[in-house]
Amino acid sequence: MNFFIADFQLLKNFFNIFRNLYSPPLVKPLNNNNKHKVMKSNNTQTKVLVVSQNNSFAADVKNTLNENFEVLTTNNAVEAFDLLLPEQVQVLVVDQYLDNTSGAEFLQSVQMQFPQVKAVFVAQNANDLNWESLLNDSRPFRVISVPVNLSALNNHVADAAERFHQEFENEQNLELLNRQNQQMQFLLTQSLLS
Numbered sequence: 001m002n003f004f005i006a007d008f009q010l011l012k013n014f015f016n017i018f019r020n021l022y023s024p025p026l027v028k029p030l031n032n033n034n035k036h037k038v039m040k041s042n043n044t045q046t047k048v049l050v051v052s053q054n055n056s057f058a059a060d061v062k063n064t065l066n067e068n069f070e071v072l073t074t075n076n077a078v079e080a081f082d083l084l085l086p087e088q089v090q091v092l093v094v095d096q097y098l099d100n101t102s103g104a105e106f107l108q109s110v111q112m113q114f115p116q117v118k119a120v121f122v123a124q125n126a127n128d129l130n131w132e133s134l135l136n137d138s139r140p141f142r143v144i145s146v147p148v149n150l151s152a153l154n155n156h157v158a159d160a161a162e163r164f165h166q167e168f169e170n171e172q173n174l175e176l177l178n179r180q181n182q183q184m185q186f187l188l189t190q191s192l193l194s
Contacts, residue, residue: 045070046161047087051080051106052095052122057148061093064150065157075099077106084114090164091157092119094140111139116167118160122148 048065050073052058058073065071072087074080077098083089092110094103107119121140141163142156 046091046164047072047089048091048093048157048161049074049080049083049087049089050093051075051077051098051103052093053097053099054095057095057122060150061148061153064154068154069157069161077101080106081109081113084110084117089117091141091160092117093122093153093157094119095122096124107140116164118164120144120153120156120160122146 046069048069048071050058050061050065050071052061052073053075055075058075062071062073069091072083072089074083075098077100080092092107094107096103098106103121107121110117110119118141119139121143123143123145141160144153144156
């Protein structure tokens with residue numbers, strides 16, 4: 001009987017330790033009213049990089065997105081790739097045709113190096129696309145076709161930014177939970193040894 005009471009007391013102590021270590025998650029529930037509200041992490045505005053050969057399209061996109069996002073533009077895939085890390089870009093808007101590569105090939109390279117970055121792919125000619133490769137290897141967040149509805153593009157970019165930040169917060173919460181789990185295991189081991 002004393003053995004059962006000791007086990008029960010140990011479980012009770014374990015529960016109290018867990019309750020003291022647990023903190024509420026940082027992720028807030030989704031609210032449909034704020035669906036397109038730009039989420040910010042580390043007090044910085046979401047950065048969007050527009051990669052397009054068409055300078056007037058890039059300027060139109062920048063003017064549309066500038067109200068909610070910090071927007072960078074380039075017409076060169078190499079320059080775009082070089083901007084991703086130092087600028088901490090979260091969302092890309094990528095044109096199908098680029099100077100020295102295709103938009104799909106560029107996205108594939110981005111996904112290998114920066115899998116967390118979300119991309120909106122602008123398809124100019126659906127007949128020229130290898131859809132299987134685009135969707136499986138390049139993994140764009142959204143694919144839109146020309147002529148581009150700039151309001152819809154703004155909503156797609158907002159959705160991509162929201163997804164980026166949700167995944168970022170989920171990753172932080174997972175790290176926190178793992179640390180708390182290690183602390184709990186340590187305290188439980190200490191409790192068992194004493």
